[in-house]
Amino acid sequence: MHPGPGPGPGPHMMRGFGADPSVTKQRVRRGTIARIARYARPYRWDLAIFLLAAALSALIIVAIPVLLGVVIDRGVLPKRVDVVVGIAALVAGLAILDAFLNFVQRWYTARVGEGLIYDLRTQVFAHVQRQPIAFFTRAHTGSLVSRLNGDVIGAQQALTTTLVSTVSSALQVILVLVAMVYFSWLVTVVALVLIPLFLLPARLVGRRLQRLSRESMQLDAAMGSTMTERFNVAGAMLAKLFGRPREELGLFAGRAAKVRDVGVQRAMYGSSLFISLTLLATLSTAVIYGAGGALVVHGTFQVGTMVTLALLVNRLHGPITALSNVQVDAMTALVSFDRVFEVLDLRPLIEDRPGAVPMRLAGQDGGAAADIVFDHVTFHYPAASEVSLASLESIALPVPERTGVRMSVLHDISFTAPARQLTALVGPSGAGKTTITHLVTRLYDPSEGVVRVGGYDLRDVTLESLHDAVGVVTQDAHMYHDTIRANLVYARPDATEAELVEACEAARIWGLISELPDGLDTIVGDRGYRLSGGEKQRIALARLLLKAPAVVVLDEATAHLDSESEAAVQRALKTALSGRTSLVIAHRLSTIREADQILVIDEGRIRERGRHDELLAAGGLYADLYRTQFARQEPVDVGRRPGPPGRHLPPPHGHRLPPPGGPRHEHPGPAW
Template sequence: MAPDSSVTGQSIKPGTFRRALPYARPHYRPMAVLLLVTALNAGLTVLTPILFKVLIDDGITAGNSDVVLWISLSVVGLALVSLVLGMAEARYSGRVSEGLVYDLRTEVFDHVQRQPLAFFTRAQTGALVSRLNTDVVGAQQAVTAILSTIGSSGLTLILVLVTMFYLSWQVTLISLLILPLLVVPGKIVGRSLQRIMREQMQMHAEMGSLMNERFNVTGALLSKLYGKPAVETQLFAQQAAKVRDLGVLAATYGKTLFLAMTLIGSLATALVYGVGGGLAIDGTLQLGTLVALATLLTRLFGPITQLSSAQASILTALVSFDRLFEVLDLKPLITDKPNARALPAGLAAGGSAPEIRFDRVAFRYPSAAEVSLASLESIAVAAPKRTTNALVLREVSFVAPAGKLTALVGPSGAGKTTITHLVPRLYDVTEGAVRIGGHDVRDLTLASLHESIGIVTQDAHLFHATIRANLTYARPEATDQDLIAACRAAQIWDLIAGLPEGFDTTVGDRGYRLSGGEKQRIAIARLLLKAPPIVVLDEATAHLDSESEAALQKALKTALAGRTSLVIAHRLSTIREADQILVIDDGRVQEHGTHDELLDRGGLYAELYRTQFSRPQTADDDIPAPEPVGVAPGPLPGGPGRGGRAAPFGPGFHPDGGPPPPIPG
């Protein structure tokens, strides 16, 4: 398999190693113990061969059985001590490395959570999960290699060389002539493994994304209805084959490194025995000293081999740090200002409903470079460069009165949902300002803003947890009485009460064990439980049957009383009693007024109304009387011109590459 040069050609950014080291700083205490244990282990490595020298020269050769006995017992004792120290080294090394994993995972998770909504509309979930799993473990291995391998091997190497020079400087110098060869394979193989590791991580992320998309409920349903199992398997097999081939390549390089080290070590051992044996025959060197030198040389190969291997391991594992820092360096596009203040208590959650004002708002979706990383969206890696991003809202100005219901209507793709996303700062305006209670939302803290706004979308999301967990996500301290009251108001209590496990029933992946209407009513119960002063409903009743919708409309009328509400509706029957209706088209407010005023005006709203509630017109009818048929408006009469154009891709679809809105307006 040919490596992907667009991935393998990337190099580790300068300063990555220095930037990675501070992550070990909070764990200085177990690190200090680890270094102490490592030093003691290094001392035992040198002490055992010295005891062998004494055993042979002063015990066996001299015929002194007492020396033989005591040295033998000492070697056994040192072996037991080494066992205890090895266990301690493993324990403290684990504490440091696992502590590092915890710190990195929580930091990356927290940072990703703070990214704007636009980031999540582009990034592949599997690629993000890979950063928190595969890459974090790779970073852990780097730190473990530094602490355990380099610390232990470095100390052992120094002590062994000092002892060898003490026993015979001639043999030691001759041995050292061949030892530099041990460094060369590690350097060559390390660079190759680094490139392979980067591509391996990228392929693992893509394979994880594929599984994530196909194995959730909606993805599985789509695959079963539209996909072909053989094609799906072939697609997965292609990616798995790349991972397999990269794994074979990495294993081959690793084994080559090991074999090269073994060969060079064997050559050095033969050299020591050849030179040392001659000196022993001449009487220059004692037999015990020769055995000690040979033993020390084998102890020398270990640290050098480990250091050379660690070089390769660190180079490859630094790729993990580099990929993690890539995510951490992506600054959230929407953050609190340094002097941001909370929404005043009188307007925040639990207070009075504030006014919402749009002042000459223009908006375009941020570009990919502003909110995303190419490595997190594999499609974007190969996509052509795009330069422009058109405005999707233009000169939008209106006031949503405090405590009143403002409805947003208009053709699909007109920009309705985009408008509602600007209120809680899911996006920031490009021009103009959005104000709540007279305060620019950019001057308020995100926490106070989000606490004061409740949203129910047309596709309500439920976590794979119990009904109770999904409800209390909005208000953790809520009692069962609070839950029951909210569920009664949302017309879902009778269903929950009839379930064997009640609130403790698990709803399944994305709530798929419930019907669309049941999910929607639980989402509305969650909204009622939060009880925010500002409410946004984006087609919240879209999945309900006529009977459930009628009951829920009655509940919402009470629940929304006294709250500032923005309601998006395609079914105009649901917003006839709105205090104000804004007709959005082509990113602008084209009309505004009450239901009757807009019908009398005979503009776009009247056209939308006529499309939904049509009957044969009479001579006396300017606007036909309503006869609900319960269907959303299709393309309007009049062809592609004003009011008649269909916008299937929404306001965020641009040939120049702007991101689509997360929910079509």
């Protein structure tokens, strides 16, 4: 029996994340150090000042033991107070100077370190944003966040903490050894004879710690992914609705246990290295006092020289310990850099080709003659190796991909969606409708054939200009956890207050927003969960109207709404689609009847095309779909004035608006 009250990670949980050898045992790639040097180049003057301060500090560290030996031989033993006071004052002054030099080193390493973090984070963020949508469907959010946080911070240590330790320690070791040999080469050799016995274990421990560090980073990312998925609104709701808190705890406990186990191993390897070096320091000090004391007794050198050698050997072991740990720290930092470079080296599948031109559509503000043409388009989704990394998926070992022909999703599709007209896509689930819309927005490129908008091959235009010309609204319109205003101006940052109000009025949502205590500055919540589905869709349509694109791609926004919300959204849609080229995945009979052209998609092919009455009379696949999906739908009277659009947004401080007169929403949402 399990002794505690909580569940233990069961056998299936223990398999949740395996140590992927391709990830945890991968060695740092060649060229990584040279690549790091390029990131350090902008900070070369900061590094030069740091190196100068480190060299002066190393000189002081050697000078103080020498002065303390002198004060014994020439001040204490001869009983000369002036010499004792003078040298003591000099030592105090050097100590103050050394403290200042340490401050200088810290200042410049902080400048370099924080600057490097900024450079890496912004570069990785920009690069990830350029990745295709297929990348985000495979990568774990927690793993990506880990690269931007943990790995970037670990990488900057290569040029800050590790660099400080390496340079300072190396200078100290060199200067201390020179001083020790100057005073007694024999005692120095005797004291250092033990050091090689500890270097080989240190190398072996360093290699093992490198592998453990990589595995620890991967496990931390997996655990972060679990928290990211379970702590958002949708994940928390799913766990509660299915009543599986024990299983969720078991999953998290299993991953946390692996992090714990790796942490224990890292701690033990690190401790064994530290204990060995501490033992080395103690034994070397004993040798100094034994051998040096015998030489003092025989009159070979003075007491002050023996004290100087003892102090110097103590100053030697600290840098040696640091240099031994530097291998571990450096390899850990190199692993972090390598993981960051792994992301930066993943080439975006969709990007501007050389010589890409801006798409310019005459009268683009809703009135452009921008037809959509699919010319013999075939498409299959890219392989995982083309769009993702095994280390970012974090769930299981990578599955070897089959070579050869991949199954196509679309097969030799050709059609034209005429300018300023509405083309509806209908068909069974999985037929390829959404894939067609993804090609129009260039989330993917066709495997064969050409997609054109306004006469432009989409592969020949800049992505920025394409996204300016094409507007998209999906079934589940995404909202950022911000104000209504911020979510609206995301489409057009320079929009004025009057333009915001005009767009909201056209989308039939201003009546609701104007009644809220904070108006446009009302917070919508995570993913817009403080809004109903109809309210989110109308805000999304207002955002589309602000953008004023020439082409509208719509995964119809009324598919899952109640009749009251649908009526309001349909009226907003009439405004949004007016005068624009529209490609709509249609789920409602009202939209299909108004379409200028209907394309019936099945198994990646266009089976039928025409208008509603024509296709219904033909008695083919569309007629079957009509009988099974559309016949029972009540047509929405979009001319009728709507009642209240459901539950209005209450004010955020516990004061609710007057009870609405209309029906409640399709989802209750949290209390305000």
